[in-house]
Amino acid sequence: MISVGIDAGSATTKAVLVKDDSSIVHSIHPTAFDFVSAAEKAYEDVLRVAGIERKDVDSVYSTGYGRNNINFANKAISEITAHAMGVYHFYSEVKGIIDIGGQDCKVIAVNDGKVTDFLMNDKCAAGTGKFLEYTARALEVPIEELGNLALASESPAGITSMCTVFAESEVISLRAKGFSKEDIAAGLVESIARRVAVMARQVGLKENVAFVGGVAKNTGIKAALEKELGISLHMVPEPQITGALGAALYGNS
Amino acid sequence: MPMPVGKMHSFKSLENIKNSYIERIHQVSDERKKGKKSVGTFCLFVPDEIIFAAGADRMILCGGKNDTVSIAEQYLPRNICPLVKSSFGSIVNDGCSGIKSCSHFSMVDMIVAENTCDSKKKMYELLDNYVPTYVIDLPQRPDTPEAMRYFLSELEKFRDAMEQLTGNKVTDERLKEEIRSSNETRKLLHKLYELRKRDPSPISGIEVLKILQKQYFLSPDKLKEYLRELINEVESTEPEQVHKPRIMISGCPMPGGNTKVPAIIESKGGAIVAEESCTGTRSFWDMVDENKDHMLALAERYIKIPCSCMSPNERRIDNILELAREFKVDGVVYYTLQFCHGYNIEKYKVQQALKKAGIPMLSIETDYSDSDVEQIGLRVDAFLEMIS
Structure with missing residues (x-):
């Protein structure tokens, strides 16, 4: 199971790739003017570092201010729900x-x-x-x-x-x-x-x-x-x- | 403004309501040419029954549009509620200089106001320079016999003022008829709300709101006609079987032109099933007793409206809990307008009560501008994710 999360924030765009619940790769890009291209860059970054191809990714979920503009995401969730899950992973x-x-x-x-x-x-x-x-x-x-x-x-x-x-x-x-x-x-x-x-x-x-x-x-x-x-x-x-x-x-x- | 997604279907009877504004304008304009008086109101505390019994017509003048807020700011402080500013702006600008759906603001012979919150009370003093404004005083500790006596005397004075305006006598017979007619409207609204208790609700919150925003704008006969048609249609329509989180809105009124927050909630996938609001249950929940002295029955019914200007106002808290249970809501969105101190302060008590009852609440304080649509959208998203 390979899933990616994109946090399209107002200042920086973050991408995280999770493979089988354990290995985690992340990338941070300045958002600048264009939410979508920042998200693309961050996404490509984590794929490259993890050595995984786009077609092998099972789900992409977006969050953050620009969450509804990320067209390659399967679904958008609020950063409130996302932060709760993310922090819980590190600190149960x-x-x-x-x-x-x-x-x-x-x-x-x-x-x-x-x-x-x-x-x-x-x-x-x-x-x-x-x-x-x-x-x-x-x-x-x-x-x-x-x-x-x-x-x-x-x-x-x-x-x-x-x-x-x-x-x-x-x-x-x-x-x-x-x-x-x-x-x-x-x-x-x-x-x-x-x-x-x-x-x-x-x-x-x-x-x-x-x-x-x-x-x-x-x-x-x-x-x-x-x-x-x-x-x-x-x-x-x-x-x-x-x-x-x-x-x-x-x-x- | 986002549109509701996953909308079940559109009701034909709601299409008819779209033409109702212009029809109503023509109706009132014709009536006035024939000498009928028309009064403007702002609040649920002004009994319609007395106005109609005196042979006058009435239209609500609460503003829900952002366009006229800046006009009002030439006269009023910036830091008061947008409803008061929007209303004042619409009236002083004599039909809002061609802004659509605004001409009725200049079509009243008298304004019947009421002493509820400070902003409205002081705004009425200024309004009198533009349109003769009659103010009904309102005792704000409603549960004492003295308050009842005083409110009754205020309503009697108001009846005399209406008689003077129209030259007609408010007879017992006429009052009785109007009370029966208003109760009939209330019963129809109860029937419509009863249908919303189904899960999923067969009608969206936006659709219901758009009718309630016209409740005090249309003639009672026309309103009843629309309600009957709609109820028939809703009763015979099968809703899509998609469960959505059931939301109750509680708080400030949403006058015509303002559907901002409900539109966000329903575009994000929530289903509004009840509104504890002046554009909601507060306007029709209680009946007027038809079997006692008419003026006394009116005073008793109207003084009990659970507005946040009343103190103490436990009646409202009890009502919110009762509605939340009856309509099986998953969460409450507490909606307030900026600078509406009554509802904003009362939020704390409502929140405590809901917490005790295990019902989640999201608080949204906003105005008529679109500047916070994204931020509200985020909160609503998170709230719906939380209660789903």
Whole structure:
């Protein structure tokens, strides 16, 4: 049984090939403008690496923002269901998932790999990777360094705005007041952690919570979220590919 | 806007309703030429029976179109509900400058409003500058004898205002007739909803919604005619035997022009089988008692409408649970309009109650624009996958 999952995300397109439930190959491509050609490239990539031909693939399931545009997929499933399955594969005790991506933030309650409840942030960049991207820019630091900078702070600056646009101007005014980069970075990280923690509490996540999505790679955010929620977050080996993996496994089941 | 997939068939009687808008416009226009008065309403709390008994006609003026929202924003704050903005925009622009299906907004001699939520209440004050606006006050702790007495006195004042507008007396005889007629409509709607309890439901949610959106727009006779035809047709049609997840919508009204969320739900493969909404069960669920003093019977029936402006509003929670069981729903989509504080805040209580009953709920807060169609689609996909 060979199944492929394609996660057509807004920033990156991920493909995962699963053979007989065990061997897993993945590939990550920037999505750029064209969802379909990014998906094609990622698909060809995993086929090449796995040494498998297209005709031998039993099912292709798509997920992610562009899931309905992938014409070579047999079926599209939501990334919420896909992430739950993907994380469950790595971490079978999982009861909750926090997924912070570029465009949105999802909090999912899971039981036996199945979604039992979920929340997504509403129509706005608050609590997403975009928030970090914009505010890091106002701080003139690369986004990857934001987390480590934050960890070096001893008294985080208070960032009161949840709104990305207003937070950006708040950062500029804190800079003007002479706050250090570290303290502002810590303020930003705390602000996003607070926002996400509210959602996690609404869905009732308490233990065995996995942290996935592109932002999960950011250690500062992880530390701030753990402090805010009072639990330690479980990391899966490849947090960026759990959606594509889940789609592949869904097709497999 | 996505179209429902796997649609069973189209009902012929629904095709007829497509022409009903223009027919109704001609009807009201002719009536007015002959001196009949026409009033505009916004809300279930205004008893139709009194309007008709006074010999006037009525049309609902709730706006469901996005086009007129920006017109209203010249006068009203941006951060209020789209229904209020859309309605106001349609009215002040005198028939919406040629926007299709809008001319009825300029065809009323008086508006009969009601004090429900803050946005509407304050909007009515501005509306009075454009069309004479009569406001029925509404006690919002409905379960006290004082509230009943007060609401009855408000309805009596309203009856006098209608008599003054039309020059006709609202006799007991006329009221009795109109109550019987309205109850008949309610019974027909019950019959239609009864058919939706079948699994699979023989009619889509969008199809039912499109009729309910015209419930207070059409003349009662025409509405009943359409309902009878439709019920006959639905009763005699075999639905396709495909089980789809059964969804109940609960929350804010969806006035004519707004089918955004139901269209998404049904295009993703869900079947809407009930709506706990003003464009749903709230409008027809309870009858008016025909065997007691007519004004008192009206007051008793109307004050019990479980709108979120009422407090406490346990009646609504009980009703939602009862409907969810009766219609055997797999999940509830709690639908709210942005800035509708009543229904948005009440969501918490509804969610707790549904959780206790083991019924999954998805919450969608939105407006009339298409900007969030994709995001809502994702949530609906995930919800349907979750409950399937």
